[in-house]
Amino acid sequence: MTLPKIGKPATNALANIGVTELKHVSKIDEDNLQKIHGVGPKAIKILKTALAEENLNFKVLEPLPFRTPFAVMGSLSCNNAPKREILRNFVIGVHANQPTSIRHLHTDDCDFEFFTDVESISSLEINHLITHGKEGAASSITTLKSGEKLSYAYIFEFENSKKEARIKKVSIYFQADC
Template sequence: MTNLPKIGKPATNALNTINITTLEQVAQLDEHNLAKLHGMGPKAIGILKEALLEQGLSFSQLDEDLKNVKFTVLGDLKCDNAPKRRIIRDIVIASIVGDEKCLTEWLTDDLV
């Protein structure tokens, strides 16, 4: 695993907040959503892009359909410790991908 380059404390903190500590993990992110993180500026993104290229890596390519989404879901999608958080995560993802079965399962008339 390749360590992150020096990108400044605010950008490093932004990545640490979402548990990103290596370039390989950065390569799983897309540049569009990475830029939405508080503390992540164009200079840090440029440094990360250059470091990725040096390792033969690149940012993930954002699906064109998702570019119009006005929000970003960040977090550990593998975390299953909090059932309510998991339910909210699943509803948000189902909304984005259009999974009507999941939505009708959770979004009932008695939802509070």
């Protein structure tokens, strides 16, 4: 089913993140939907009603470790996998410019840069979180309020193979307009 009439700014904002049908809306939680630049309370009310008419609901997410000024979507469930949770929280923390919130996730000599223009982010979609032994990888797409997309790939090395191991090294690659 196509999206109901929610206004051009909201329709465009959702299209920017690949949400073009009502079933796509059901994969986003209401809190994150409110953070997407261009989606206001009126659009959310219309979407909520349309979802209910189709026996659908907004997604219910497991709580994230800290709040962000932008929507966070995608592969967020850690399914009792501590290293997936470490990677998820690290990726969110880097984009949210939250050094104190992720300090415990990496060693002191781990070198990386934070996303500094947090106010320009509309959404962060985490697509992959993969761990195996002392290694891990993640990918994400950041959609800016301007509609520009930045695609990121992260390659991680943990300090050891234990489930509570911290990140020892990270390489972050990005490409604009993916």
